[in-house]
Amino acid sequence: YTNKQIIELINQTQNKGIDFIATVLSSSLIPFLAKNGCSAFVINASDINNPGIIDTVIESKLPFFISLPLASIEEIDWIINRCNLKGAENYVLMQGQHTMASGDHGVLPQDSNLGFITTLKEKYGRLVGYIDHSPNKLMPSVARAAGANFVCKHLFLNKEDRGPDW
Helix, strand or coil: CCHHHHHHHHHHHHHCCCCCEEECCCHHHHHHHHHCCCCEEEECHHHCCCHHHHHHHHHCCCCEEEECCCCCHHHHHHHHHHHHHCCCCCEEEEEECCHHHCCCCCCCHHHCCCCHHHHHHHHHCCCEEEEECCCCCCHHHHHHHCCCCEEEECCCCCCCCCCCCC
8 A cells, every 4th residue: 555545544444433453564654654543553463572563553652452362471471571661551462363273264162262361361450352263253242251351353255255364
């Protein structure tokens, strides 16, 4: 996307009353998005040990979500410590399982590890959300019942299309 297209997309979402939340894969894009109306950021699971992205997101002062699928406790400890050292307070931990660990059928309910939501809340004292990569329409409600403060549901437009985002 060009910068002009990104600004147009942000404006269109805001005009419809939708928050524009960006998962950024480059720290150089973060200041541009923050300046042009981005509401929040997502630190992708592949970047939870990337100080360049983490620090730039924190410096934006915008709220952010930390995506934890496939993260080890040591990696979670590291990013929490980094956020604390940098004075970040406006973030949410997002637990979930990714289809990369579950196969091409999406995450099945028995593989959802919803109990880890409570573990994260107790260990870190943070709001915790759930990232749902399942084909199950009820999982967002089940995640809320399990204690998730937020739910991110990955959707697909056509059941015939296969990919990492159910």
